Amino acid sequence: MTRYARRNRGGALAILLLAGRGTQAQSVRVSVIDELNQRPAPGAIVSLLDSRNNRVTQGLSNEGGRLVLKAPGPGTYRLRGDRIGYAGTTSSPITLARFDTLSLVLKLPSTRVDLPIIEVTSRSTCERRPAEGERAAVLWDEAKKALTASELTRESKAVLLEVSQVRRQLALNGRVLEEHPSGTFQTRVQPFVTLDPARLHQAGYIHTQVVAASPAAPQPTAEPGSLVGVVTDSAG
Numbered sequence: 001m002t003r004y005a006r007r008n009r010g011g012a013l014a015i016l017l018l019a020g021r022g023t024q025a026q027s028v029r030v031s032v033i034d035e036l037n038q039r040p041a042p043g044a045i046v047s048l049l050d051s052r053n054n055r056v057t058q059g060l061s062n063e064g065g066r067l068v069l070k071a072p073g074p075g076t077y078r079l080r081g082d083r084i085g086y087a088g089t090t091s092s093p094i095t096l097a098r099f100d101t102l103s104l105v106l107k108l109p110s111t112r113v114d115l116p117i118i119e120v121t122s123r124s125t126c127e128r129r130p131a132e133g134e135r136a137a138v139l140w141d142e143a144k145k146a147l148t149a150s151e152l153t154r155e156s157k158a159v160l161l162e163v164s165q166v167r168r169q170l171a172l173n174g175r176v177l178e179e180h181p182s183g184t185f186q187t188r189v190q191p192f193v194t195l196d197p198a199r200l201h202q203a204g205y206i207h208t209q210v211v212a213a214s215p216a217a218p219q220p221t222a223e224p225g226s227l228v229g230v231v232t233d234s235a236g
Contacts, residue, residue: 025070026096029103032065032081036110040065044108045148047080049090055080060152074098079106084145087111115139157188 028048032041040061047058048069056077059067071077076095082088087109094102115138163185169178185191 026074026098026100027068027070027102028077028079028094028096029068029101030061030066030079031103031105032061032067033105033107034110035107041083041108043083043149045082045145045152046106047082049078049080051076051093053078058148058152060149060156071096074100079104081106081108082145083108084142084149085113087113113138113142115142154190160186160188161191162186163191 030046032044032046033039034041040063042061042063042065044061044065045058046061046067046069047055048071050056056072057069059069061067069079074097076093078093079091080088081090089107089109091104091106094104096102117135165182165184167180167182168176171177
């Protein structure tokens with residue numbers, strides 16, 4: 001195993017460890033930090049770019065600012081790091097030999113991105129205004145970051161959700177008659193889903209349930225001329 005440390009001139013990337021050959025495919029272990037406070041940067045979008053600047057894979061840094069990217073093969077790559085609301089950075093080239101694993105530190109800029117004001121008018125004109133196109137591009141870049149981060153979070157199941165379920169008894173006018181907790185659970189997938197719209201259209205959107213009164217669970221008093229529906233949140 002060969003150990004060495006190297007920093008590029010821009011300071012954006014530090015190579016900490018080059019592991020010897022093994023049985024695993026070549027990969028990059030990335031620690032993402034803020035270059036100003038040197039703290040981990042969770043939720044950063046990190047892409048692995050090939051020699052033609054094409055993205056070959058990407059991932060989202062976890063709460064400790066870490067992630068692993070697997071390269072499709074040996075070659076020369078660069079890392080691209082982006083955060084919502086901040087300027088991004090691209091590292092200097094790194095070389096991955098067959099079966100190599102690199103552990104890297106990627107420092108992200110602390111420069112905030114100021115979103116410009118976009119004014120929309122209905123007047124049609126053929127006049128070219130490059131500056132307005134640049135402002136729109138800044139907005140689109142930030143929106144793209146948010147959409148990409150959301151999709152990566154969904155795919156990687158990186159976020160642990162703690163879900164609290166509540167059972168409510170509602171009047172048909174929407175007024176809450178009774179509410180109490182019905183349990184909690186943790187999940188990394190979407191906890192609730194909606195029913196098929198076609199099924200709802202056919203069977204109806206509201207279902208009423210008659211609940212027998214008992215000393216332990218007395219029937220709530222409904223308003224005159226109304227029905228009581230029991231609505232239960234359920235996991236999908």
